[in-house]
Amino acid sequence: MNRPRLRRSAALVALALVAMSFANAPIVTGATASTTYRPNHLVHFDAGTYTGYKFKASGGIVAAKTATLGRPSTASTRLRTSVVAHPGNWLLMVNGIWAGFYLRESNRTYLPFTRLRAVAFAAGTHTGYKFNAAGSVIAHKTYTLGRASSAHANAQALIGSSTSYLRIVDGIWAGYWVPIGAGVGLRYPPLGAGRLTLGSVVGGLDQPLFVTNAGDATQRLFVVERTGKVRVVSGGVLQSTAFLDLSAKVSCCAGERGLLGLAFHPSFASNLRLFASYTAINGDVILAEYTANAARTSASASTERIILQINHQAYTNHNGGWIGFGPDGYLYIATGDGGGGGDPLGNGQNKNTLLGKMLRIDVNGALPYAIPPTNPFTTGGGAKEVWAWGLRNPWRDSFDRERHDLYIGDVGQNAYEEIDRAAPAVGGQNYGWNVMEGFSCYNASTCVTTGKTLPIAAYAHGTNDSIGCAVTGGYGYRGAGQPALQGHYLFGDYCTGRIWTLYQDENVANLVAQGQFAVNISSFGEAENGEVYLTDLGGTLYHVLVTP
Structure with missing residues (x-):
């Protein structure tokens, strides 16, 4: 069985975007300190007198500045x-008096x-x-x-040398700082390391690349096989x-070609419409629509209506392939840069091409499709279908069903892998490729980062790709069956089988290594009930579970 390499030419990731802390693997944060904020995080000052310091590496003070604020700032x-x-x-200030x-x-x-955060109080004295x-x-x-309760907090701070407190805004302790611990904490704290396991659901699949649901209350899972079939797992x-x-x-299955994506119309239960993306015999990337039968038990290839055909004949890799409907009802299409190492076709930064992009179209309007009026280039400056650009090979993307953020897993070249995120209904981002790879300049010691949207998380490949390569x-988990996963974004690496959870909180992505598994992670997917599944290109569908 041929297994695609989802990154290199030879074979083959609003609320503000941020960096992170990381467990058990090299990461890129732009600094070696505890938490780096991307972009910067707001700091609140009460009225009063403060002194800022500059330090030597040894901790010695080399400069101090004292000033008084007459009002909160x-x-x-x-x-x-x-x-x-x-x-x-200690907080390193970037503007204002203490820059x-x-x-x-x-x-x-x-x-x-x-945003206000839920705080859980155990029964007892606080x-x-x-x-x-x-x-x-x-x-x-x-x-x-007398019983467990909850309230909300609008801030967390280390007060003194070792105790973290939450600033409560409602309930019994409104206006008070309550220490974390002893039965008090954020309702959904980051999951600890090594807490995930994989439960086998079914095997016998032919190079599964994706799993999704139809949103039609049948609880079925639909598995995309790279060789061309969509299979159903029921019960x-x-x-x-x-x-x-x-x-x-x-x-x-030359290079990375095949049946790559599947999306059901939000009204599939009544209009029977579904969409697929695949590479045609000549290598072009095809987006097509199909109509299911009245019982919704099958759809025929003969119902195909080609919506979009993108020339992709120069190389067999970097096709992208993910498609999905956003909360806005529009269809999003992720495309790779056209293949070859380093983007030789120059598509990533070319806003006039449809490769190396996140596209957004309206399949409910004129045929074959309409352009949403809020796309960034409707009046010129780029292709009208383009929603965001600067992507290398976005391999598996998703919308958070609660917060509606768009997450993009963009495969890197030889050094870094990244996760990008966009706030709801915010387009026009340039994610940097091929000027940047992760947080770093690509093939250059310096580069122009102005106007680039940096990832929220990135990891280095490690020696001989020991951490990962794709x-x-x-x-983002939004199910009810595994409360410990609530609000966590799960992703992995195809080459090494590593899985991480990323907990989004303020301008910080808390990135935690959950282990390395004997699988080639070709995709994650979401069931109707919010449970998250994983496909192994070797032929098995798994349920992602939290260990007790």
């Missing part, structure tokens, strides 16, 4: 870190949440505190809860008859 930081010989967390200086995080200088400018307690409130059983067979139309984008 804000500025921005790009780094939250510890400093040798100085307790607590270039570090200020200590406290109850008066803290990073507010960009105490909230108010502090003065020196960080000393000036008031407290103690109360015993944990692989059905013998294909739902859709495009084998005669699909070019497979990212597989995943999904």
Whole structure:
């Protein structure tokens, strides 16, 4: 069985975008300190007097600046870190009075949440505190809860040298800082390392590349086989008859060609419409529509209506292939840069081509499709279908069904893999390829980063690709069966079988290694109930589970 290499020419990732901390693997954060913010994070200041410092690597003070704020104010930081010989967390300011200086995080200088966060209180006795400018307690409130309860917080801060507090805004402790621990914490904290396992669902699949659902309340899973068929898994059983067979139309399996993507119309249950992306016999990338039978048990290749055909005959790799409907009802199409190492065709930064892009079209309007009026180039400057550009080979993308963010897993060249994210209904991003790879300049010591949207997470390949060589984008978990996964984005690496969870919180992506599995992760997918599944190109569909 041929297995595609999803990255290299020879064979073959709003709310603000951010960097992260990482477990057990090299990462790129733009700094070696605790948390780097991409873009910068807002810092709140109470009215009062503050002193900022510049430090030597040894912790010695080389400069200080003191100033008084007559009213509450804000500025921005790009780094939250510890400093040798100085307790607590320190914030490196990038603008305002203390630009270039570090200020200590406290109850008066803290990073507010960009949205209220749910806080869980266990049954028992808890105490909230108010502090003065020196960080000393000036008031407290103690109360015993007869049962578990919840409230909301608008900020978290390290007050003193070792205790983190949440600033509560409602309920019993409104206006008080409550320490995290002893039965108090954010309702959905980041999942710890090594907590995931894979449960086999079915085997016997022919190079499965994707799994999805139809949104028609049947709870069926639809598995895309690279060789041209869409198979159905119902009640944990692989059905013998294909739902859709495009084998005669699909070019497979030179390079990365094949049947690559599948999306059901949001109204599939009533209009019977579904869409597929594949490479044609001549190598072109095809987006086509099909109509299911009235019982929704199958769709015939004879119902095909080609919507879009993109010339892709120079190379057999970097076809992209993911398609999906956004919360806005438009169809999004991810395309690779056309193949070859380093983007020799120059498609990534060329806004007038349809390769190396995220496209957005309206399949509910005029035939073969209409252009959404809010696409960035409707009046010129680029192809009207283009929603975002600067992508190398976006391999598996998704929308968060709760927050509606778009996540893109973009496969790198020889050094870095990345996860990109866009806020709901925000287009026009340039994700950097082939000027940048991850957070770094590609094939250059310096490059122009102005106007580029940096990833929220990136990881280095490691020695001999020991960490990975081809990212597989995943999904944000929004199911009910595994509460510990709630709000976490899962993704992996095709080459090494590693899986990570990424917990989005403010301007920080908390990236945690969940282990290495004996699979070639060709895709993740989402069931109707929000459960996340994984396809192994070797032929097995797995359910991603949290260990007790």
